[in-house]
Amino acid sequence: MVKIFFIIAVFLVTSCIAILKAKNFTETSKFAIKWVFGLFALIALNFFNEAFLFEWLGWNGTNKNDWVFVLWWGLVFSWFIYGFGMLFRKLREKK
Numbered sequence: 001m002v003k004i005f006f007i008i009a010v011f012l013v014t015s016c017i018a019i020l021k022a023k024n025f026t027e028t029s030k031f032a033i034k035w036v037f038g039l040f041a042l043i044a045l046n047f048f049n050e051a052f053l054f055e056w057l058g059w060n061g062t063n064k065n066d067w068v069f070v071l072w073w074g075l076v077f078s079w080f081i082y083g084f085g086m087l088f089r090k091l092r093e094k095k
Contacts, residue, residue, distance in 0.1 A: 004043060007076060011039045011083075018087035028090045035083035042079060046072055 015032035022028035049068060050060070059065040 004046075007080075008039065008043075011036055011080065014084060014087065018091060021091055023093060024090065028087065031083075031086060031090065035079075035087070038079055038083070039076070042072070042076055 015036055019025065019029045019032050054060040054065050
C-alpha cells in the first residue's frame with residue numbers, strides 16, 4: 001500500500017509542477033487531470049483484481065498472480081513515462 005501512495009504522490013507532484021510552469025495553463029491542466037485520472041483507473045483495476053478476480057480464480061496468496069502484478073506495474077510505469085514526456089513537451093512549447 002505504501003508503494004501505491006508513493007506513486008500517487010509522484011504523479012500529483014509532477015502534475016502540479018508542470019501545471020504551474022506551463023505556458024498554456026488550461027491545456028496543460030486538462031492533460032494533467034486526465035493523466036492523474038488514468039492513474040486512479042489503474043489503481044481501481046488493481047483493487048478489482050485483488051478483491052474479486054483473484055478470489056474467484058483462487059489465486060490470492062499464491063504465486064500464480066505474480067505476472068498480473070508485473071504487468072500492472074509495467075502499465076503504471078508506461079503511463080508515467082508517457083504522461084511525463086507529454087507534460088515535458090507541453091512545458092517546452094512556445095505560445
